[in-house]
Structure formats: structure tokens, C-alpha cells
Amino acid sequence: MTDEPQRHAVIEVADARVSFGAVKALDGVSVKIMPGECVGLVGHNGAGKSTIVNVINGGLTPHSGTISLSGTAAVRYGIGTARANGVRCVFQELSLCPNLTVIENTRIMHQTLTGWGWRRRAAAIIGAKLDEIFPGHGIDVASPVSHLSIAERQMVEIATAFSHVAQPVRLVILDEPTSSLDASLATQLLAYVRSFVAAGGSVILISHILGEILTTSDRIIVMKDGRVVAERPATEFDEHSLVAAMGSVVKGRDIAKTIKPTHGLQPLLTAAERRGKGLSFQAFSGEIIGLAGLGGHGQTDMLVDLYLSHTSNWMNGRAPRVTFVAGDRALNGVFPLWSILKNLSIAHLSGLSRRGGLLDDTGEAALGQSWKDRIEIRTPDVDNPILSLSGGNQQKVLFARALATPAPAVLMDDPMRGVDIGTKQEVYAILRDEAHKGRTFVWYSTEMDEVCLCDRVYVFNNGAIVAELKGEDVTEKNILAASFMGAAA
Amino acid sequence: MTRLASLVRRPWIWSFVAALTVWAATILFTGGASTVGLSQAALTFAAFSILVGIGQMFVITLGPGNIDLCVPATMTLAGTVALKFMNVDNSMILPGLIVAIGIGVAVGIGNYALIKLLQIPPIIATLSMSFIVQSTAIWTNRGLRIKPPEVLAKFTTETTAGIPNVAFVALVLSVLAFILLQKTVYGRWIAAIGQSIRAARMAGIPVDGTRFITYILCAVLAAICGYLLASFSGGAALNMGSEYLLMSIAVVVIGGTAVAGGDSNVPGIWGRRCSCSWSCRCSTPTAPAPEFGSS
Numbered sequence: 178m179t180d181e182p183q184r185h186a187v188i189e190v191a192d193a194r195v196s197f198g199a200v201k202a203l204d205g206v207s208v209k210i211m212p213g214e215c216v217g218l219v220g221h222n223g224a225g226k227s228t229i230v231n232v233i234n235g236g237l238t239p240h241s242g243t244i245s246l247s248g249t250a251a252v253r254y255g256i257g258t259a260r261a262n263g264v265r266c267v268f269q270e271l272s273l274c275p276n277l278t279v280i281e282n283t284r285i286m287h288q289t290l291t292g293w294g295w296r297r298r299a300a301a302i303i304g305a306k307l308d309e310i311f312p313g314h315g316i317d318v319a320s321p322v323s324h325l326s327i328a329e330r331q332m333v334e335i336a337t338a339f340s341h342v343a344q345p346v347r348l349v350i351l352d353e354p355t356s357s358l359d360a361s362l363a364t365q366l367l368a369y370v371r372s373f374v375a376a377g378g379s380v381i382l383i384s385h386i387l388g389e390i391l392t393t394s395d396r397i398i399v400m401k402d403g404r405v406v407a408e409r410p411a412t413e414f415d416e417h418s419l420v421a422a423m424g425s426v427v428k429g430r431d432i433a434k435t436i437k438p439t440h441g442l443q444p445l446l447t448a449a450e451r452r453g454k455g456l457s458f459q460a461f462s463g464e465i466i467g468l469a470g471l472g473g474h475g476q477t478d479m480l481v482d483l484y485l486s487h488t489s490n491w492m493n494g495r496a497p498r499v500t501f502v503a504g505d506r507a508l509n510g511v512f513p514l515w516s517i518l519k520n521l522s523i524a525h526l527s528g529l530s531r532r533g534g535l536l537d538d539t540g541e542a543a544l545g546q547s548w549k550d551r552i553e554i555r556t557p558d559v560d561n562p563i564l565s566l567s568g569g570n571q572q573k574v575l576f577a578r579a580l581a582t583p584a585p586a587v588l589m590d591d592p593m594r595g596v597d598i599g600t601k602q603e604v605y606a607i608l609r610d611e612a613h614k615g616r617t618f619v620w621y622s623t624e625m626d627e628v629c630l631c632d633r634v635y636v637f638n639n640g641a642i643v644a645e646l647k648g649e650d651v652t653e654k655n656i657l658a659a660s661f662m663g664a665a666a
Numbered sequence: 667m668t669r670l671a672s673l674v675r676r677p678w679i680w681s682f683v684a685a686l687t688v689w690a691a692t693i694l695f696t697g698g699a700s701t702v703g704l705s706q707a708a709l710t711f712a713a714f715s716i717l718v719g720i721g722q723m724f725v726i727t728l729g730p731g732n733i734d735l736c737v738p739a740t741m742t743l744a745g746t747v748a749l750k751f752m753n754v755d756n757s758m759i760l761p762g763l764i765v766a767i768g769i770g771v772a773v774g775i776g777n778y779a780l781i782k783l784l785q786i787p788p789i790i791a792t793l794s795m796s797f798i799v800q801s802t803a804i805w806t807n808r809g810l811r812i813k814p815p816e817v818l819a820k821f822t823t824e825t826t827a828g829i830p831n832v833a834f835v836a837l838v839l840s841v842l843a844f845i846l847l848q849k850t851v852y853g854r855w856i857a858a859i860g861q862s863i864r865a866a867r868m869a870g871i872p873v874d875g876t877r878f879i880t881y882i883l884c885a886v887l888a889a890i891c892g893y894l895l896a897s898f899s900g901g902a903a904l905n906m907g908s909e910y911l912l913m914s915i916a917v918v919v920i921g922g923t924a925v926a927g928g929d930s931n932v933p934g935i936w937g938r939r940c941s942c943s944w945s946c947r948c949s950t951p952t953a954p955a956p957e958f959g960s961s
Contacts, residue, residue: 484868491875501868509868512861514929523858524869526851535849578869 185248186211187348187379188264193232193242195403202228203239204403210348215370215380217394217411219387220423224400226383230350233381234266235259263347265338267354272334275323279303279333282322289343306336310369311362327357335366339373348379355389367393385471387416387661399423420657445586445617446499448483451475455641458483460586460619465612467631467651468621470660475640476621477504480588483619487586493527500524500584502575504591504621510575511563518545518559521574525581548577552603569600576604586617593627605630625653636660681920681937706830710898712936713836717891718914719935720843721884723923725788726915727847727930728877729860736777736792737888737914738907739799744769744889745896745906746803749812756815763893770889773799774882781881782874800904807904814897822898832894839887844932856880857929888914 186209195203203225210216210233220226231237232244235256244254246262273282283299284290290299300318307314311332322330331354338349351370355363370380370393384390390397390411397414399407399422407422414422448458458479460466468476480501487499503510512520522529522541529544531537545559552573556566563571572592579587593601608618622628634651636644636659644659646652689708693701718737725734744766752762773795780791813819821831847853855876858866867873891910896902923930 481868488870489872489875490867491872491878493870493872493875497870500870503865503868509862509864512858512865514861515857519854523854523871526854530851534851535845536851536854582870 184212186245187247188233188262189245189248190229190232190239191243191245193229193239193244195228195232195237195239201403203232205242206400206403206405208233208398208405210379210381212347212379213374213377214395215374215382215393217390217397218381218383218400219385219390219397219419220400224423225403226400227352228403229400230266230352230381230383233259233348234264234350261344263344264350265346265348266350266352267334267338268352273322273330276321278321279316279318279325282333283337283340286337287340287342302340302342303333303336306340307332310336310339311365328359328362331357332362339369346378348381349373350381350383352383353385354382355384355386363389385661387419391416391419416661420654420661423657446483446487446619448479448486451479451641455643456635456645458635458642460617462585462617463612463615464633465608465618465620465631467628467634468619468637469625469628469634469656470637470643474637476637477590478640479637480590480619480621484588497524497582497584499586499588500579500582502579502587502589502592504589506568506571506575511571513564515563516560517549517554517556517563517566517574518542520563521545521548521559521577521581524578525583528583544581548581552577552600552607573600573604580607580611585615586619587611589618589620589622591621591623593622593624625656628656629653681934683937685937702828706825706828709833710830713830713832714891714895714898715910715913715917716836716840716935717894718888718910719917720840720932721887722914723918723930723932723935724843724847724856724880725884726918726923727856727860728880729863732788732860732877733915734777734792734881734884734888735789735911736773736796736799736885738909738911739796739803740770740773740885740888741892741895741907741910742902742904743773743799743803743806744892745902746807746904748893749814749896749902750806750810752815752818754813754815756817759815759818762815762818763890766889766893767886770886771882773889774885775878777885778878778881782878804904807902811901811903813901818897819900822894832898835894839890840932840936847930847932852876852879860929 189207189209191207193203193206193208194201206225206229208216208229218226218229228237232239235254235258238254244251246254246258251258274285277285280296280299280303283303284295287299287302290302304318307316307318314329314332316325316329316333322333325333335351335354339346354366358366367389370382374380374395382390382394391414394411397407397409397411397419398405399419401423442461444459445462446458446460450457468479470476484499484501488497512523518541522544525544526536529537529540542559548554549556549559554566554573554577555570563574566574576592579589593604608620612618620627620631628634629651631651632648634646634656635642636646636656638660646655646659689705692704696704718741722734722737725732747769748762748766751765752758776798777788777792777795780786780795781788784791786794814822824831826834847857855866855871858869858871859873859876863873888907888910892902892907895906899906917935920934923934
């Protein structure tokens with residue numbers, strides 16, 4: 178159907194390049210969306226899906242490349258132009274105002290609803306669209322959004338995007354639309370997507386549930402590392418070939434993994450099944466355990482819960498059982514008013530206090546100096562403020578903070594964000610070394626290469642552990658397959 | 667030269683500069699007539715504010731929203747009960763101090779219990795606690811005015827080597843507070859909590875325990891201050907703490923402690939409090955006698 182010459186693409190992005198610092202988010206991506214087709218967009222975290230969506234909806238201007246609408250090149254393409262041409266987007270993170278009613282939120286998205294009686298008209302429009310997409314939804318459009326459940330908010334957001342007010346809707350981008358909907362609502366939505374497409378509209382569907390992508394899309398685009406790596410009609414893919422297309426080539430590892438026999442040993446850390454489903458968690462002495470799966474599927478919550486349940490909020494023993502390396506530095510890592518040294522030593526103060534409770538200044542300085550040399554914190558003086566360091570170097574300080582403690586278990590919440598490759602290799606070596614001495618590491622990482630370094634991996638999906646991989650089974654292919662397995666079930 | 671430069675960078679230095687300027691200006695206007703009396707009176711009143719200011723500083727360092735509004739009521743109750751307990755008996759001075767400290771501990775526990783168990787913001791929790799404490803003080807006092815034991819009254823009103831005794835007490839406690847803040851694990855902990863309560867928890871700091879101790883510490887310092895002030899002014903009065911609420915906050919903030927928490931400053935309290943006292947004295951230069959004793 179795409180070869181009719183008189184039909185123009187709804188939108189065509191050619192050779193778009195976007196980079197954030199040294200990271201190439203888009204490295205020459207060309208995407209063409211024809212009227213009356215549903216395009217599935219898949220890829221691992223950080224593949225560039227959100228970036229290309231932002232380029233299409235006008236939120237992000239590519240550093241090079243062209244965008245054309247209906248065959249004519251757009252000069253100054255922005256959010257306004259996109260909306261005027263009927264491009265709508267449903268975001269993964271909900272974008273409704275919780276203090277306003279459904280009707281008022283409709284008015285915000287549709288600026289043309291003005292004049293007397295706009296509430297009545299808005300109520301009619303949004304109500305009709307909700308009935309059309311989700312028959313029997315039971316949402317009162319006059320109630321504030323804060324009174325709605327997450328699924329109901331997602332339904333309102335979807336209905337708002339599909340509502341026809343002034344301009345016709347030509348392209349709707351659905352970014353993980355079914356992540357908070359249950360199976361029956363998801364079926365209703367996907368059926369509506371098909372009827373919308375049949376009526377000549379276009380949809381870009383992003384989902385980590387491959388079954389949805391395969392059944393709903395006409396064409397599937399697979400992205401990886403900021404490039405389009407495969408683009409074929411949906412009928413030519415199956416789940417296996419999609420996963421294979423998404424994965425990167427597994428690099429040869431130089432470190433041989435040791436699978437220690439754990440049978441009969443006393444685990445160092447344990448956690449019950451999350452939310453009463455999936456597998457339980459166990460960590461033994463000297464293991465490096467990876468937490469894998471797609472981002473935001475409960476790995477961080479699990480680490481934080483593990484940490485909080487093994488430390489006290491009222492008393493501090495001299496020997497902590499666990500220590501934590503924060504990934505979100507600003508939220509739960511750095512003390513911004515302090516020097517590098519004070520930030521580094523805070524977790525190990527009990528080991529630095531002399532008799533009488535006074536701090537050992539010389540011991541603290543020595544600790545700071547030794548870690549500065551060991552992981553090369555790039556600063557002339559550890560008494561400089563922590564905020565004088567780059568993000569990657571701040572992360573090194575947090576690493577040193579945790580490793581300086583005698584705690585037998587180290588929990589790491591994606592700690593390598595923004596750390597350069599050289600330091601990463603050094604840290605990996607330190608981890609191996611420490612694990613060899615009997616320390617346990619529980620490591621959540623969004624980078625597949627890092628997860629593949631682990632002895633044992635728990636794969637997460639929707640807040641629960643869905644699979645456990647050991648030793649040689651820890652491969653990118655197996656992890657990806659397990660990440661999607663739970664969602665399909 | 668570098669030493670001068672590093673001195674200028676310390677936030678507390680400016681409160682001292684201000685204090686000396688006001689003091690010099692006052693001497694200039696009065697022609698040096700009451701230099702000694704003025705300085706002594708100012709130091710005496712400064713000492714009381716410094717005591718409550720130190721406690722408030724520890725609490726404010728805990729971060730945004732942390733404040734102890736129960737300070738005046740604690741002072742009143744501690745002063746009232748301690749004087750009643752001592753009953754003009756010189757041998758009861760030390761037990762009286764212990765009673766005052768005990769009241770401080772009890773008020774501190776009550777404050778944190780309200781904050782933690784009922785999940786009330788500190789500003790409301792300590793304010794509610796202050797009504798309870800003030801009512802208790804009214805109930806125990808019943809308008810009676812019991813005089814302090816003679817030795818204690820003498821100690822609080824007299825000077826040693828020209829410097830008021832209460833100023834020495836404040837100095838000793840300030841030095842202790844300085845050491846506590848700068849040189850101990852506890853000091854690091856409260857500064858860490860003040861900067862980021864979540865980061866502090868994830869760094870292994872027992873956040874609740876530390877905050878609990880801090881609220882107790884503040885109430886105990888207020889109680890000691892109430893004990894000394896009641897003895898100094900010849901008996902406890904129900905409104906004797908009221909002046910000290912705003913003062914305790916003002917000396918902390920103007921002395922260079924970050925209101926947003928995480929950064930505190932003991933020397934600054936002294937400079938700020940002294941400059942305030944000079945200027946108060948300056949407006950009433952003929953009244954070197956303390957107001958509290960005269961009523």
C-alpha cells in the first residue's frame with residue numbers, strides 16, 4: 178500500500194542526528210510514516226526510541242537531518258507545528274494535571290476549546306471518545322484526575338490524544354500505552370488502534386510487550402544504539418527474531434566465571450517474592466549478582482528495600498551489614514555542601530572515631546588519599562567541594578564511600594552512569610578482587626555488558642523476579658528473552 | 667595575609683565585626699562612661715540567648731522544617747519546677763539542676779514522639795508541645811514566686827575577673843557544642859541529615875535516632891537556660907521565656923547557620939548575640955540593672 182505515488186508520508190524524518198554530550202542518541206535515523214499504517218518501534222533501553230519520538234512530536238530539534246510533513250520539508254518544526262499537523266503523543270510518564278478534572282485537562286490539550294460552554298463541549302468530546310475506545314470504562318469526566326486510578330488516567334490520556342477537536346488527528350504516538358492497563362483494556366485499545374488505522378490514521382506503537390507489537394503493527398522498526406538496525410513488515414518477524422534483532426553482539430569476556438556451589442550454604446541476604454509473585458532472592462558470600470530486566474521494573478525498589486531492612490533507623494552498630502552505592506546521585510547520594518573527603522568518609526565514620534567519640538582527622542585524610550589514588554578521583558585536593566567534580570567523578574566518590582566500609586554486602590543501584598570506560602574497567606577489577614575476598618555485590622545495571630559480568634542474574638519484570646540465570650547462561654540473548662517472557666505471560 | 671584572607675571567608679567573622687562596631691559606637695556616644703557596666707550587662711544577656719541558640723542551631727541544622735518552638739515553655743517550666751524543688755535551700759542546687767535537665771529530656775522525648783508517631787511537622791508538633799508545657803508550668807507555679815537559693819542567685823548575678831559567671835557557663839557549653847559539631851560522628855550525622863535526609867539514610871546514618879537525640883539536646887539546653895535565668899532574675903516568671911523564642915532563631919540564622927540545614931556555626935552565635943546586646947543596652951544606657959530582677 179506504500180507504493181502508490183500520489184500518497185505522501187504523514188511525516189518523514191531523514192538522517193536525524195542528536196547527541197547529548199558524547200552520547201549519540203540518534204546516529205542518522207530515517208523514519209517514514211505513511212497514512213493508514215501502524216508502525217511498531219522496539220529496542221532496548223537507551224536505543225533511541227524516546228529520542229526519535231521527541232523529534233517527531235517536535236519536542237527536540239535534531240542537530241542535523243530533515244523533517245518533512247506530507248511531502249514538504251518543514252522549516253521550523255516544533256511542538257506547535259506538530260500539533261497543527263495532527264501529530265499527537267501519549268507519554269509514558271503521565272502528563273495530566275492531577276488537580277484538574279478530566280474536562281479541564283481536555284481543555285489544556287485542546288487550546289481551541291474556548292468561549293461559552295466549553296466545559297459542556299469538552300465533556301461531550303472526551304466522553305464520546307472514552308466510550309468509543311474503552312466501552313464500559315466508568316470514568317466520571319467531571320471528577321479530578323487525582324481521584325482516578327493509574328489505569329484510568331492512562332485511558333483518559335489516550336482518549337484525549339485521539340479526540341478530534343479542531344485539527345484532524347493524523348498520527349498518534351503511543352509510548353508504552355498498555356504498561357498500566359490490564360489485559361482486557363489493552364485488547365480494547367489495540368482493537369481501536371486497528372480501526373483508527375483502517376480509517377486512514379497512523380500510529381507509532383512503542384511497547385516492550387512483543388506480542389502486542391507483532392499483532393498490532395503493519396511494519397516494525399528495530400532500533401539499537403541510536404540506529405535503525407532492522408525494518409520489515411510485521412509478518413516477517415516472530416518473537417525470537419525480534420529479540421535477536423534488538424540484541425547487540427555479545428563481546429568476548431576475558432574473565433572466566435566461577436559458579437560456586439551454593440547448595441547448603443547460609444545465604445548472606447534474602448528477600449521474599451516481590452508482591453507475592455515470581456522468585457525469591459538469595460545472595461551468598463563472594464557472589465556478584467546482577468539485577469537485570471528493563472529499566473524501572475522494580476530493581477531499584479528491591480535494592481532499597483533490601484538496604485532498609487538490613488539497617489536501622491534508630492541505632493547504628495559498629496559493623497554495618499550492607500552498604501549502598503546510589504545511582505541517582507542528587508536524590509540519595511551526594512551531600513552537596515560538603516567536601517569530597519567528607520562525602521567519602523561518611524559511611525565509615527564509626528571506623529574513624531577514636532576513643533571518646535572524637536574523629537580521627539589523620540585517619541580520615543589517609544583514607545581519602547588512598548581512595549583518591551586507587552580509583553583516580555580527578556581533583557587536586559580531596560578537601561575541594563564535591564560539586565566541583567564532574568558527574569562521573571562524583572560517582573567514583575560514592576563508590577569509594579561504599580567500598581571503604583567493612584560491610585560484607587554492597588548494593589549498587591546502576592552506579593556506572595556517566596563513568597568513563599577506563600574507570601569502569603578499574604572498578605570491575607576492584608569488584609572482582611573484593612568478591613574474591615568474600616564480599617557480595619548486588620548490582621543493578623541498565624547496561625547489558627555489565628550485567629553479563631555477573632555470576633548470577635535475576636531478571637525483573639513488572640516488579641517481580643521472573644527468571645534466574647547462572648554462570649554461562651548469563652548472556653544478552655537469554656536476559657532479553659527472560660525480560661519479555663514475563664510480560665507475555 | 668593568607669591567614670587574613672581565610673578568616674574573611676568564614677561566615678561567622680562578620681557577626682563579630684558587627685558586634686565590635688556597635689560596641690565601639692556605643693562607647694563613643696556614652697563617652698566611655700559606662701563601658702564596663704554596659705559590657706557586663708550585654709554579656710550576661712548574651713549568655714542566656716547563646717544557651718538556647720546552641721540548641722536551636724542543632725535542630726535547625728537537621729534541615730528544612732526542623733525547628734523547636736517549645737524553647738520558651740521549656741525554660742519556664744524548668745525554671746519554675748527547679749526553684750520550687752530547691753525551695754531556697756542551698757544544698758539542693760545540684761539536684762535542682764538535675765530536675766531541670768530531666769524536664770528538658772522529657773520535653774525533648776515528647777517533641778519527637780509527636781513528630782514521629784503522629785507524623786506532625788516539627789513546627790506544629792513543638793508548638794503544640796509548648797502549650798502543654800506552658801500549661802503545666804502555670805499549674806505548678808500558680809502565681810507563686812519562689813526565690814532561688816542564695817548561693818545560686820549570687821553565682822548567676824556576679825562576675826569573675828570582670829566577666830559574668832553565666833557567660834563562662836555559656837562559653838564552656840559553646841566549646842562543647844563546637845567539638846560535638848566539628849569533631850564527632852554525631853556532628854557529621856546531623857550535618858548530613860540536614861543536607862539530604864535520603865542520602866543520609868542510604869549512607870547508613872540512623873536518621874531517627876540522630877534527630878531524636880537532637881531534639882532532646884535542644885530541650886535540655888533550654889531547660890538549663892531556664893534554670894539559670896530564673897535564678898538570675900530572683901524567681902521564675904511565667905513569661906520569662908517569651909523573649910527567647912525569636913532570639914534563639916535569630917542568633918542562629920544571623921550567625922551564619924544555613925536555615926536550609928546541613929551547615930552550622932557556633933562562633934557566629936556569639937558575635938551575633940553580643941552585637942544585639944550592645945545595641946539594646948545602647949537604647950537604655952542608664953539601666954544597667956537587669957529587668958528581670960526588678961519586677
